[in-house]
Amino acid sequence: MKINVGGIDRILRIVVGIVLIALALMGTIGAWGWIGIVPLATGLLKTCPLYSILGINTCPSKGSAA
Numbered sequence: 001m002k003i004n005v006g007g008i009d010r011i012l013r014i015v016v017g018i019v020l021i022a023l024a025l026m027g028t029i030g031a032w033g034w035i036g037i038v039p040l041a042t043g044l045l046k047t048c049p050l051y052s053i054l055g056i057n058t059c060p061s062k063g064s065a066a
Helices: 007-026 030-045 049-054
Strands: none
Touching: 007 030
């Protein structure tokens, strides 16, 4: 897989994912909060399948191999 998520994008994905999961665990937003697994995973893995499909790359290294 190519790395296509970089810097600020990665940090935001991880933070949003953790917040959504925490809110789901506290019962604040219900089961929909588990969708936070997606941005958390893409942030941790530094790759986003949707970005690949759309040809988007926020990583300054121009999609180097993982």
